[in-house]
Amino acid sequence: MKHRTYFAVGLLLALAACSASGSIDEPKGDAGGPAENVVPADAGPIDDGGPTFDFDAERPLVCGDAGFCETKLPKSDLGLPLSLRSVFAVGSNDVWSVSAEGFVLHYDGASWTVEYRANHELYAIWATATSVWAGGEKGLLFHRNAAGEWSRVESGHVAPIRAIYGSTDSDVWFTRNDSALDYFDGATLTKRxxxxxxxxxxxxxxxxxxxxxxxxxxxxxxxxxxxxxxxxxxxxxxxxxxxxxxxxxxxxxxxxxxxxxxxxxxxxxxxxxxxxxxxxxxxxxxxxxxxxxxxxxxxx
Known part of the structure; x- marks a missing residue:
């Protein structure tokens, strides 16, 4: 199973390299002439009689039998799906998430919006009705106050912050990458x-x-x-x-x-x-x- 995984990764890298270069070497025949089965550039689309698909069309959102329904997320700057790293729900109409692209997202019960953007990957988020904390790569830590204003909080380290949890706005805990935790008492952030x-x-x-x-x-x-x-x-x-x-x-x-x-x-x-x-x-x-x-x- 491991050998198949390594092969798949190598294949994807090869395809990515071709795409990034913007060109693919033309196929060559046995004697250096035109390759067989090459379709001329002006031949037009090929109709093999099979079904056609519009890959740009959006499919409808689906609700499962257990009552869970899909929601539509914003896309990255490249137009790709976001890679979510953590989700925390204060309520059904107050849900927060962070992504590998550095996005802080909020769901109001109807749609997702980008609330804040960091310049590095984010791993963790925790929130109350009046406060939001988001942490990520290189010790990055961000806080949103009751007025909806975001600010960066100096963590004092460059280790990734992978988990956050609290009981109230004045009792919040954060992981580091060692044998300690950080603690926020509502006023200051200290190491424990x-x-x-x-x-x-x-x-x-x-x-x-x-x-x-x-x-x-x-x-x-x-x-x-x-x-x-x-x-x-x-x-x-x-x-x-x-x-x-x-x-x-x-x-x-x-x-x-x-x-x-x-x-x-x-x-x-x-x-x-x-x-x-x-x-x-x-x-x-x-x-x-x-x-x-x-x-x-x-x-x-």
């Missing part, structure tokens, strides 16, 4: 270090009325069967403080959490559900070199 050597925080998430949590991992040694014994960690975030959640979690070696969601269970052991992957070290059958392979996994 986590005392776990080698820790890398991967995400923050939560549920209104329940709590806010962060996940991360510490790199591990190579175990049996090529499994890399990563050490997962979970933390509860409250009033600017970071405390360990589920102290037994690090013993579940080999799991790398990257996202999660909060349940309504009163049992602390079932309060959060984590999604991530396991890493294994395998030998590439083509190159003979060792490589790390990620395998999807989940944990309660």
């Amino acid at each position: 270090a986590v005392d776990v050597p080698g820790l890398r925080i991967t995400t923050v998430f939560g549920r209104v009325g329940v709590g806010i949590y962060a996940l991360g991992h510490v790199g591990g040694d190579l175990g049996d069967g090529g499994k890399i014994l990563e050490e997962p960690h979970a933390f509860e975030l409250s009033a600017g403080n970071v405390t360990t959640f589920n102290p037994s979690l690090p013993s579940r070696l080999g799991f790398v959490p990257v996202s999660g969601f909060v349940t309504t269970s009163v049992n602390p052991d079932r309060r959060i559900f984590m999604v991530g992957y396991e890493r294994r070290s395998e030998v590439n059958p083509v190159t003979g070199e060792k490589q790390h392979v990620n395998m999807s996994a989940s944990q309660e």
Whole structure:
């Protein structure tokens, strides 16, 4: 399966190169004369009797049986579909999203509009009825106040901001790319270090009325069967403080959490559900070199 993936990428690159150059070498015959089956430039369109398609025509939006309906997004400057990275809904008529093109988008229940544009890729967004935070590449962090005014907030680092979550406008958490989090108390943004050597925080998430949590991992040694014994960690975030959640979690070696969601269970052991992957070290059958392979996994 991996060999097919590599081949497909190579084919796409070759096609892109031809398109970018603006020309393709003319086919040559065996003796240097005109190639066979070449259609003259003035031959007009070919009608093979099959159906015709208008690729510029927009198809109607579709609603599924489960009640989810498609919505039309703005396009990039090149006229291409946007690559969304995160979506957060305050309500059915107040939805926010960010894209790899640096767009901040808003949905009012009827249509999407571009609210703000950054000059780098954006990864995360979180909002309330009166405040919006968007973060992305190179430590970029932007805030929209209750008056609808956008401003850049100095994060103090150049690591990507991949997740944002809060309970109120004065209780907001942000990931970095290390063993710390950033915290906004309604007035200032400060760093909150986590005392776990080698820790890398991967995400923050939560549920209104329940709590806010962060996940991360510490790199591990190579175990049996090529499994890399990563050490997962979970933390509860409250009033600017970071405390360990589920102290037994690090013993579940080999799991790398990257996202999660909060349940309504009163049992602390079932309060959060984590999604991530396991890493294994395998030998590439083509190159003979060792490589790390990620395998999807989940944990309660």
